[in-house]
Amino acid sequence: MLGYIIQRLLQAALVMLAMSALVFVGVYAIGNPIDVLISPDATQDIREAAIRHYGLDLPLWQQYLAFLGRLLRGDLGTSFVLNIPVTDLVFSRLPATLELALASVLIGAFIGIPLGVYAGYRPESPLSRGIMAFSVLGFSVPTFWIGLILILTFAVNLDWLPAGDRGPTVEVLGVGWSFLTWEGLQFLLLPALNLSLFKLAMMIRLSRAGTREVMLSDTVKFARAAGLSELTILRRHVLRLISIPLVTVFGLEFGSTLAFAVVTETIFSWPGVGKLIIDSITSLDRPVMVGYLVLVAFLFVTINLVVDLTYALLDPRLRRGGRAA
Amino acid sequence: MSALLEVAQLRTHFLTRAGVVKAVEGVSFTLERGEILGLVGESGSGKSVTGFSLIGLVDPPGRIVSGSIRFDGQELVGLAPDRMRALRGKRIAMVFQDPAATLNPVLTIGAQMALAVQAHGGGSERAARDLAARTLTRVGIPDAAARLDAYPHEFSGGMRQRVAIATALLHGPELIIADEPTTALDVSIQAQILAEMKQLAKQSGTALIWISHDLATVSSLADRVLVMYAGRIVESGPVASVLRAPLHPYTRGLLDSLPAMARPGEKLNQIPGSTPSLLSLPPGCPFAPRCPRATDICRSDPPVVTQPGRMALCHHPLEMAAA
Numbered sequence: 001m002l003g004y005i006i007q008r009l010l011q012a013a014l015v016m017l018a019m020s021a022l023v024f025v026g027v028y029a030i031g032n033p034i035d036v037l038i039s040p041d042a043t044q045d046i047r048e049a050a051i052r053h054y055g056l057d058l059p060l061w062q063q064y065l066a067f068l069g070r071l072l073r074g075d076l077g078t079s080f081v082l083n084i085p086v087t088d089l090v091f092s093r094l095p096a097t098l099e100l101a102l103a104s105v106l107i108g109a110f111i112g113i114p115l116g117v118y119a120g121y122r123p124e125s126p127l128s129r130g131i132m133a134f135s136v137l138g139f140s141v142p143t144f145w146i147g148l149i150l151i152l153t154f155a156v157n158l159d160w161l162p163a164g165d166r167g168p169t170v171e172v173l174g175v176g177w178s179f180l181t182w183e184g185l186q187f188l189l190l191p192a193l194n195l196s197l198f199k200l201a202m203m204i205r206l207s208r209a210g211t212r213e214v215m216l217s218d219t220v221k222f223a224r225a226a227g228l229s230e231l232t233i234l235r236r237h238v239l240r241l242i243s244i245p246l247v248t249v250f251g252l253e254f255g256s257t258l259a260f261a262v263v264t265e266t267i268f269s270w271p272g273v274g275k276l277i278i279d280s281i282t283s284l285d286r287p288v289m290v291g292y293l294v295l296v297a298f299l300f301v302t303i304n305l306v307v308d309l310t311y312a313l314l315d316p317r318l319r320r321g322g323r324a325a
Numbered sequence: 326m327s328a329l330l331e332v333a334q335l336r337t338h339f340l341t342r343a344g345v346v347k348a349v350e351g352v353s354f355t356l357e358r359g360e361i362l363g364l365v366g367e368s369g370s371g372k373s374v375t376g377f378s379l380i381g382l383v384d385p386p387g388r389i390v391s392g393s394i395r396f397d398g399q400e401l402v403g404l405a406p407d408r409m410r411a412l413r414g415k416r417i418a419m420v421f422q423d424p425a426a427t428l429n430p431v432l433t434i435g436a437q438m439a440l441a442v443q444a445h446g447g448g449s450e451r452a453a454r455d456l457a458a459r460t461l462t463r464v465g466i467p468d469a470a471a472r473l474d475a476y477p478h479e480f481s482g483g484m485r486q487r488v489a490i491a492t493a494l495l496h497g498p499e500l501i502i503a504d505e506p507t508t509a510l511d512v513s514i515q516a517q518i519l520a521e522m523k524q525l526a527k528q529s530g531t532a533l534i535w536i537s538h539d540l541a542t543v544s545s546l547a548d549r550v551l552v553m554y555a556g557r558i559v560e561s562g563p564v565a566s567v568l569r570a571p572l573h574p575y576t577r578g579l580l581d582s583l584p585a586m587a588r589p590g591e592k593l594n595q596i597p598g599s600t601p602s603l604l605s606l607p608p609g610c611p612f613a614p615r616c617p618r619a620t621d622i623c624r625s626d627p628p629v630v631t632q633p634g635r636m637a638l639c640h641h642p643l644e645m646a647a648a
Contacts, residue, residue: 221382
């Protein structure tokens, strides 16, 4: 098991290296940030001084190596536009997004999996058909539209929940969190619901497909022959057997929501990282873009690692080097 | 004391899009306490569906359309699902063909067996594991208490089937239905499991219905044999006399196709053709199109031919002709 983890960590490091190079070159190709940074009527001297100051006169590979060197020390550079370290910038926004993404994925899992298992267990029942129709809706209706409808319904017409912004937060470990107070939760609910819809639909579909398949298996027949109740079979046998694809999707969705909750964050003016990346792209703020993308890559690699380790936890057959017959 | 199991005119049909598949069509038999009954037939003869009908686990779109299954005097056809579940695993247990598929790969065998124990009257986790370990020891798994925390893939095929058998034995059932439990195993393991099952059944007075396509396996194990064809029992009787002098031409055909019965160097006789589609059975005797003795009369329903302790469903039974 330890060898497996070390092997996976090495793989992760390689992925990170490749990713940082791709991002760096990609962003380099987008355009020259100097045109955005200083006014067009600045003198040639000022212009060249600025270029030297940001190290933009060096060849690409030198710039990249310098970037890598700083990266290893945990320094993602300083924003061209705001003149704040990128790390500070991202970490001041990340908790808000982290909270939102986690809330939406959890809603998706805790509501989606039971609904999906039921739909797979009783595929012909009217309720199951309703659940499936709902999941089609979750897939096909655009997020921004759902967001607007949610605001219109619950904030404007019913006036139950706030329409946007983050509201009050509670400081824990030097970071502000919304989910710890009732009021903060109210602010979190609508955007989280909005983001969770797609994940809900996905979890429903996956757990339904898995359940349908497992219900026909000899494992379930044998459990029935032993006199287990249907509920016990679903909870103890089926749920465990369908869990691997669910964990995969849970991880991937969590990662992509963290990185790309842009639309929802914009609609609900949620002060997360999505908003940050959009701003940095429009101002060609290269360090922020590169730093953010490298961070996102890091998050994905970490999440995938955790998912793979969870597999081993869920399916004993994947525990290499474990006890063997 | 009445018989443990009395099945009368059991009919289990599958209502499919293509039509009604009459998988079990008028099956009747009785089973005494502690008796070992072999249920033999080719694939699609309805032997497995008969087994699943008895334990109330016919998958939709199949269902028991008529007939009666009396278990220890209690009617099982139409019994409430909850009461049927209370019987399953407790008084009637079942073992399946492929232990790799029946055991849950992601749960330890201790956890799976504990679930089976607690399905009938709970008790503590610890007591459940104790019972599981004792039962595993009974079926010949060494160091059972330590093996409870192992997963199915850590056992060999034969050991896995022993775990499945132990799960069936947990509550000391009066009837075990074994659906080809040795087919997926190595030949040497087959013989072992067969002998052990026979011994366990005799020791505990458990009745056993052994479903198999293999007449040779059944002959070494069972007291009595039922031969099924196209959803019907075409012949039944004590194993020895059925093997020595089959009444039905189909049984004869099955016997002739056994390598053990043939002389070395001689070509094996196989039954021409294959099992008919249950969707479009010929009128009369379903075996007639493949039968060497068939005549025009076989297009009408065959009569029941009886001898003491024996029965066959045929217009032209073999022994009658000889007699």
